[in-house]
Amino acid sequence: MPRIQLPILSEMNAEQRRVHDETAAGKRGRVPAPILAWLKSPEFAGRAQKLGEFVRFDTSLPPRLSELAMLITARFWTAQYEWFSHKQQALKAGVDPAVIDDIAHRRVPRFKNQGERAVYDFSMSLHETHAVPDEMYRAVVDAVGEQGAVELVGILGYYTLIAMTLNAFEVGVPEGFPAELEP
Numbered sequence: 001m002p003r004i005q006l007p008i009l010s011e012m013n014a015e016q017r018r019v020h021d022e023t024a025a026g027k028r029g030r031v032p033a034p035i036l037a038w039l040k041s042p043e044f045a046g047r048a049q050k051l052g053e054f055v056r057f058d059t060s061l062p063p064r065l066s067e068l069a070m071l072i073t074a075r076f077w078t079a080q081y082e083w084f085s086h087k088q089q090a091l092k093a094g095v096d097p098a099v100i101d102d103i104a105h106r107r108v109p110r111f112k113n114q115g116e117r118a119v120y121d122f123s124m125s126l127h128e129t130h131a132v133p134d135e136m137y138r139a140v141v142d143a144v145g146e147q148g149a150v151e152l153v154g155i156l157g158y159y160t161l162i163a164m165t166l167n168a169f170e171v172g173v174p175e176g177f178p179a180e181l182e183p
Contacts, residue, residue: 004047004169006036023049025058031113033081034165040121048161055158061144063093065119067156071095072123073179080110080172080179087180104181115143122149 007016016039023031026049035052038045048054059066067090074082090100099116102109111117118139125132132140140149165171173179 002033002037002169002171004037004040004170004171006033007039012039013042016045018042019046019049022046026053029072032085033171034162037165037169037171051154051161052158055151055155059122059155061151061155063089063121065094065115065144065148065152066155067093068095068099068116068119069123069152070159071100071103072120073127073156073163075106075161075181076124076127077160077167078181078183079163079166080181081166081174082159082163083181084173084177084179112154114139118143119152122152126153126156127160 007020007140009017009020012020019035019039019042020031023045035045035049040049056066060070069087070086071090073079073141074086087100088153091097095116096109096112099109099111109120110126111120118136121136122132122140140152144152
């Protein structure tokens with residue numbers, strides 16, 4: 001059970017309802033748990049969900065690379081709901097199930113695609129060391145371009161915010177589903 005009371009639609013104030021409805025009418029088609037938690041601060045929720053919609057659906061990165069970055073971030077933070085939400089999306093986008101399993105178990109995957117390798121190395125380095133060595137930076141720019149590198153940082157940052165929200169407020173996977181990530 002979450003630490004924070006997720007608002008019920010019928011009990012939302014006008015500002016919460018506006019952000020809720022705007023989010024549900026967007027590309028997500030629903031209001032995911034992190035945004036529900038953010039509705040305690042409707043201004044924050046509205047601004048953050050717009051960034052989220054962009055980094056989830058509208059970057060120049062192909063969905064396979066975006067979803068890979070999201071899973072890397074979910075695993076780094078052990079954010080169960082985030083992992084649950086994006087694992088199926090990653091599979092649909094073409095991420096190899098063996099790569100997903102390796103990430104889940106904190107093993108370095110064997111990539112068949114250099115773009116995936118570049119995104120993985122860049123993402124892990126930025127998460128773990130808070131920096132990216134020149135050769136990793138060049139590899140990611142070669143794979144996705146400078147615009148893609150900027151957007152990749154945006155994906156990593158936004159999904160770190162999501163993971164922190166989920167972990168701080170103890171928002172787990174939906175009832176009836178197992179948590180897949182070991183601490």
